[in-house]
Amino acid sequence: MARRHLIIGGGTAGMNAIRTIREEEAERSEIMLVSAEKPYSRMVLPYYLDRSISESHVFTATAAVLAEWGAKTHLGRRATNLDTKASVCTLDDGTRLEYDDCLIATGSSAVKAPVPGAELPGVHSFWTLDQCRALIADVKPGGHVVMVGAGFISFTILNSILSLGAKLTIVEIAPRILPRMIDDTGASLVEDWLTRHGVTIRTDARLNKIEDAKGKKRLKFAKGGDLTCDAVIMATGIRTNLEWLKGSGIRVNQGVVVDDHLRSNVANVYAAGDVAEGPDRLSKSGVVHAIEPTAQEHGRVVGANMAGRGVGYAGSLVMNIVEVCHLDVASFGAWDDGKAEATVGVKRDRHAYRKLLWTDDRLSGAIILGPSSDIWTTNDVGMLKGLVQSQVPLARFKAYLKTNPFDIKPAFIAVKTAGRLLPETVLGRPAKAPGETPVAV
């Protein structure tokens, strides 16, 4: 039984692992936490940006909670080397930590488009708390913000920028917005909606250069006019934090390759969250799903395994759900499977859209969008997710949904989707309520 657990990375995956070790272990073990940043949730940063929450609310575990967990912390320190033969991790200050087992949960980092001027002050990424603080200082009411990249992360920040009273322009190199989340039809509806809500969108826009222009920033493009603004946000992608593992012998592909127990090719080293290439729930193949639910589930499964319980993982469901200017936009599973049989419903006047992707009589993917004020939009987001997640056969309700793609509820209820999902738990037991465990993360 491993007595000394080393957790590298204090984000969602790392924190869930620590909590679960403490919940599952028979005897109290030693837990060491190394994290370049204090534990906080990146997902809530947009709410800090627009001042809906104070900075103290972004943190997931305070010093007091970590002390209650009995974790020996090395915060503000980076792991720089992993010697998997000797089971020793070296930190950037030379500290050497010996472990019996270890979790790699180092997440991912934002990547800026490689154009001249990308590193100028006033050209921001939005991935870390420090980057959020820097942007807060630069977004002013009446100012102009340009977001480069119209992907999921841009869309999580969009409402915050508008609510701060800034004018917003989004530029995207692809011919349409949200290219990795929804299809052409969905993108055209969202674009129209945002334009009506005062957001300027420019697609097919290849950024060539950013330069200083009398206290402002000027963006130059391969074609079309320049844009001048007060702040630039580069939401142009992320990469997994793997470089420090060079020479460790850990097998990496897009992320750290792990099995269905989230164990790497080295038996006492696990990986979880954005940095892990774990099983996909539907295809069972290895994927990097850089989303919060995957990080949370991975962390819990690894925590149980580190505590010696031997828990297998059913795999993560890819999902993206975002609300922009009161329009819900979501996709689940294999929403972009060009070979799947598809059912489509569009109500352009209401900015409402459903796309159902079929594998036989099961839903293998879905896209949904519509105004949040329509009760059936919000309900259907949850029900479509449930149908894809449960893989419940829809039998004769397939024919019904093919002619009524906006009426999800009868099928959802008739095939007893909730009944299938409710007994499912990540760890094979009910979650513990706050109070039974030091903190809910």
Ligand SMILES: Cc1cc2nc3c(=O)[nH]c(=O)nc-3n(C[C@H](O)[C@H](O)[C@H](O)COP(=O)(O)OP(=O)(O)OC[C@H]3O[C@@H](n4cnc5c(N)ncnc54)[C@H](O)[C@@H]3O)c2cc1C
């Ligand atoms: C603005 C924003 C909004 C988002 N919104 C959503 C959303 O709505 N829904 C959703 O599902 N997902 C969302 N995400 C994504 C989600 O936040 C990530 O998937 C999640 O944080 C991944 O958790 P993690 O623990 O794997 O990695 P992280 O949270 O990135 O944590 C990694 C930790 O490792 C530390 N670290 C890195 N390298 C080292 C090193 N060498 N040594 C020591 N420590 C290291 C980092 O400092 C950090 O503490 C959002 C992300 C952002 C930035």
